[in-house]
Amino acid sequence: AKSSSAAADESADALIIGAGYAGVTVARELAARGLKPLILEARNRTGGRIWTDTFSGEQVEIGGGWVGEQQKLVQRELTRYGIATTPDIGPERMLLPGDNGLESLTPEEAVGALSPLWSEFYRGSENYFERPYEPLHRKDLLQKVDGLSLADRLRQLSLAPKEFQRLNSETSLYSGGPSSIGALTGMAQWFQLAGGTYESSLSMNQKPAGGMISLLKAMLKEAGTEVRLQSAVTRITESKGLVTVEVSGGKRYTAPLVVVATPTNVWKDIAFHPGLPPAHATAARQGIGVPHSNKLWIHVRGRTEALFAQTPEGSPISMMLPQQQLSDGRLMVAFGGPSLDAEDPAAVQKAVRQFLPGSSLIRYRTMDWGRDRYSRGGWGLRRPNQLLNLFPQIEEPHGRILFAGADIAQGWHGAYIEGAIESGLRAAQQAITLAP
Template identity: 65%
Template sequence: MSFRGTESNGPAERRFDRRSLLKAAGATALTTSLIPATAGVARAKEAATVDAIVIGAGYAGGTVARELALQGLKPLVLEARNRIGGRIWTSTFAGAQVEVGGSWLGPQQPLIHKELQRYNRSTFEDVVAEQMVLPGDQGFEVLPPEDAFAALGQLWGEFYAGSENYFERPQEPLFRSDLLASVDPLSLSDRLGQLQLSPTELKWLNSETSVYSGGPSTRGALTAMAQWIQLSGGSYGTYSTTMSLRPVGGMTAVLQAMFNESQADIRLNSPVKKVTESGGLVTVETTAGAKFVSPVVVVATPANVWKNITFSPGLPAAHTQATTQGIGVPHATKMWVQVQGNVPATAAQAGEGSPILMMVPQQQLADGRLFICFTGPSLNVSNATDVRAAVQQFLPGATVLRYQAMEWAKDPYAGGGWGLRRPNQLLQLFPSIEQPHGRIVFAGADIATGWHGAFIEGAIESGFRAAQQAAALA
């Protein structure tokens, strides 16, 4: 099972199975506008014809559904899980509202801010670190955030030097494809190797390159992260603000509002297994045998799981490459931890290979502070003793009251975590990956042009593009 939800309550540990957690999340995320999956099954054999079919109810699918509805179409949304949101999942932990998937928004992401405005929702500033723990020459050191920030800013400045040229227009990543040819093959690890870094400086940087790569920094492309830096405003400082804001009411709330406005027919628990185009129509079949027919289908699932759907005719080369190689990272485990007592808001990073690569402080509750930890592949999150030891590396003597981890890469409907392109994927996959395949259109943060991969901003952007393409085919 992909969800390793382990909460330890003092010495006696309590383990939650996936079902109970899904139930809890479902209660948060769902409203009465959703139609039970059984309705889909009942109509299975009729192969109902609909205006448009959207596969996947994440932010990309929600944007497509709402935009098609605004054009007068009535879309059918087929979602594999028992909730909307996909890699966004507002849930609870230690009695507090938390995000199991994506948490943060940046001020420089206009599309999500327009959506917030549209649905009268506001944001709040997330907790600001009071101290920072970083690897030193002899173990971890505690630094004032301003000092750590200044030093990190300098190092990242060197790391991303030149990206202002090869991403002269970061919203149009191929604009300087002439300059990209020599940079696109580089991994994040290759770039680290080009700099003259001390062993400690290397750890300061490779904690982050490893987190984003979902394991070894050899996996992630330099151009993937460099594009984000340029989109954010060009520096480590501007990029840091992409983790500064959170929407009041949680990340799922805006998506729910989008689906409500769309009035789409949403069928939960409806994993799609087959998409067949023939004679100007597309037939979509779920694993339960329900069939739906439409002039156009939008596939808004993660790129990593396209391979779990049988497409006829088969996918084009770029799509096959994307789903075989993967864009969603192979390790993305987000762990919520509560540490007993009044604990300083501590941010921490550790070098590649460490059990916890990055720790982000969250709210102080009456009985202890919450933290988000992004773990490395070396930590077995099922082992509470190992988890405690890993947290104590940053907070010596800390008592871990409880924790809960979600292993996104093991989730069958994500097949990976946030997206991060591999070396060469920018020039090899784009722009073909954004083109329709006959009457089948593709959407998703993984294949966005701008804020790709790790941002719902990209999911929304790709949803607008896909809705336009789909409307032309409907």
């Protein structure tokens, strides 16, 4: 009889916590080897920080939106499932911080202005990331730079105010707060992975057919793995070669191993027995997902030019990108800064008018990933010293408890599904050696 609260309700060959790209990659790999894993997902949907949904009748991305041709694992998976990509629409005009407020440039002028600045900013990264896919290869050179924040690096360059703001607006956006949050080596690794030039980094603008979720759905379909939605894991206990996982509400699951594929920032919400090893405990305490990440979809009335805007740190909107023109208006994506009250339509309207004077909003939608209880942050970006302090230990299993997630990837970490897939492949390999 199923009565004892101590008895496990269900068992599986492996339990996977989280149905984002990392967890689903693990499931597909384990299923391919004949195992029957089970995914426990806290939300009532799959995808995690990828959320393809609708806004103003259009398919839109509430979380991550773009992939790039330099992302080899993503490209391999897209090819495997026959999913095509199309480049996103480019801007007709660009607003960048200038000497007196924002300055209007053509896209060519903007690239011409930004490219040498970023080359200077990342100077030396071609050496300390001699092999960007193996970030620890030049540990010797990293000792000098891994402690630097993006703000530290900006200070080293002694830039004129305009140049400072052009770089800082982006480093603060990626940091999800002040540029002192993110590590220079975090963004520098992305720069080298993309090809080591500002121009090459611009090719991260591909949209998969069916949205960012379509690849995940194809992987999950091949896996045939069941996903238990609304199953938020609260406790993971390993004892005598068996792992017991408890979800909110008290239901328990057991398996010979568990893969924790949640964002690093929510590890602190799960009670681990035995407790987390030092690197994992440090990551759980410091977080890797950036604190502030508010993505807005904005529908502006009428015919509106395809405008891109990037603003000085502290502005209500940090960045705005043009999306499709519809019959009644244009869609735009905006990243709200910490100073924007995104719940207040008047504040959003006012912020948009900074770039499009006289414009009026038909509607908008906002998602604050920093306040979301199952991510507690946006994309990941390593903090100063995290590369040398956490890696490679953070990828190691803790007994029969394994870890996956974009935040702890070696290559395109944090802000890219490429990293989630990479870490999922690695965790699946480890799981196979532990499976009975």
